[in-house]
Amino acid sequence: MKNYNVGIIGATGMVGQRFITLLDKHPWFKIKLLAASGRSAGKKYADAVGSRWAMKTEIPADVRDMVVMDAVEDMKKIAAEVDFVFCAVDMKKDEIKALEEAYAKCECPVISNNSAHRHTPDVPMIIPELNPEHAALIDAQRKRLGTKRGFIAVKSNCSLQSYVPAVYPLLKFNPSRVLISTYQAISGAGKTFETFPEIVDNVIPYIGGEEEKSEKEPMKIFGTVENGVIKEAVRPSFTSQCIRVPVSDGHLASVFISFDNKPSKEEILKCWREFSGEPQRLNLPSAPKQFLHYFEEDNMPQTRLQRDLEGGMAISLGRLREDSQYDYKFIGLSHNTLRGAAGGAVLMAELLCAKGYLD
Numbered sequence: 001m002k003n004y005n006v007g008i009i010g011a012t013g014m015v016g017q018r019f020i021t022l023l024d025k026h027p028w029f030k031i032k033l034l035a036a037s038g039r040s041a042g043k044k045y046a047d048a049v050g051s052r053w054a055m056k057t058e059i060p061a062d063v064r065d066m067v068v069m070d071a072v073e074d075m076k077k078i079a080a081e082v083d084f085v086f087c088a089v090d091m092k093k094d095e096i097k098a099l100e101e102a103y104a105k106c107e108c109p110v111i112s113n114n115s116a117h118r119h120t121p122d123v124p125m126i127i128p129e130l131n132p133e134h135a136a137l138i139d140a141q142r143k144r145l146g147t148k149r150g151f152i153a154v155k156s157n158c159s160l161q162s163y164v165p166a167v168y169p170l171l172k173f174n175p176s177r178v179l180i181s182t183y184q185a186i187s188g189a190g191k192t193f194e195t196f197p198e199i200v201d202n203v204i205p206y207i208g209g210e211e212e213k214s215e216k217e218p219m220k221i222f223g224t225v226e227n228g229v230i231k232e233a234v235r236p237s238f239t240s241q242c243i244r245v246p247v248s249d250g251h252l253a254s255v256f257i258s259f260d261n262k263p264s265k266e267e268i269l270k271c272w273r274e275f276s277g278e279p280q281r282l283n284l285p286s287a288p289k290q291f292l293h294y295f296e297e298d299n300m301p302q303t304r305l306q307r308d309l310e311g312g313m314a315i316s317l318g319r320l321r322e323d324s325q326y327d328y329k330f331i332g333l334s335h336n337t338l339r340g341a342a343g344g345a346v347l348m349a350e351l352l353c354a355k356g357y358l359d
């Protein structure tokens with residue numbers, strides 16, 4: 001596999017920091033430049049990020065002194081120097097839409113963590129194990145944008161990574177209804193306990209926009225490519241409540257599910273155990289060996305114990321049992337800034353490289 005020069009847009013943020021740690025010593029991707037807002041531009045990375053650095057490891061030596069570029073003002077220069085960019089910025093939705101489209105039109109592919117383009121019909125929203133075939137949308141999108149290389153591909157919201165991967169292998173049993181409550185970490189809001197003291201000893205029953213994303217995005221992921229756009233799935237119907245809890249990293253979900261053709265518990269466990277996708281077949285560098293891990297113990301999975309499983313890229317499941325109102329209930333867990341954000345985006349980029357979309 002050839003090597004690719006990459007840029008990180010939003011490098012000083014929580015997700016941007018994850019990209020930096022994940023790409024340090026990545027076998028294919030080399031960080032060529034970092035960009036953020038005008039507030040950080042012109043400063044050395046270590047000075048720009050300052051006390052916001054929230055990773056457990058030190059800032060990698062080769063990015064410490066990189067001078068941060070301005071994601072908007074320096075766009076053309078950035079686009080000319082890299083093969084593609086990862087993007088995770090905190091800006092208004094219409095500004096993000098315009099920024100990402102402008103990079104794509106500069107022939108710089110954008111692998112995005114932002115929600116702005118998730119429902120643009122020709123922008124693929126890929127969980128590499130589930131819907132790698134949605135990459136086919138890129139050809140239609142390039143036609144619309146008038147580009148040869150440039151395109152946008154997005155990651156889905158972090159909350160749904162704890163239950164959608166578990167529902168996907170069960171689609172053959174025609175699930176009809178899925179009810180979810182999520183218990184979400186504070187890093188999902190770009191926060192730490194130092195910057196979010198009001199969460200200590202507390203639970204906050206509202207995360208703006210999260211429930212809509214948790215219910216709507218699975219329908220695009222389960223959809224099919226038709227005439228260059230996604231035809232969204234209409235079933236199963238998802239309903240959710242998303243709750244912020246005093247946990248640093250890791251989103252846990254409590255899931256209830258009913259089917260048209262109710263499988264046995266053993267059939268569900270077999271589907272989960274045997275499920276693997278394109279990243280496993282292609283042996284992509286960031287792919288977990290086993291995507292779905294089922295824990296038999298009654299008190300598992302636990303956020304602190306399992307969030308880092310397989311480098312934070314595996315999904316942990318447990319407590320599958322019959323329910324009195326739905327057919328079954330279970331618990332799911334994923335790492336929100338690894339599988340749910342930067343790690344999922346790196347895996348998507350690896351998939352798109354392997355399929356030739358980033359050449």
Ligand SMILES: NC(=O)c1ccc[n+]([C@@H]2O[C@H](COP(=O)([O-])OP(=O)(O)OC[C@H]3O[C@@H](n4cnc5c(N)ncnc54)[C@H](OP(=O)(O)O)[C@@H]3O)[C@@H](O)[C@H]2O)c1
Pocket residue numbers: 009010011012013014015016035036037038039040041071072088089090091113114115157158187188189190191336337340341
């Ligand atoms: N945290 C998660 O678990 C998670 C998961 C999935 C998706 N996301 C999404 O990823 C994005 C970033 O989230 P985050 O948690 O990393 O946010 P964050 O920690 O608040 O970081 C925001 C980043 O955006 C940059 N930025 C702000 N205004 C800008 C502008 N006008 N031009 C260019 N850059 C600008 C900031 O640069 P300065 O430092 O210079 O201000 C910083 O690098 C959001 O869209 C979020 O919804 C986050």
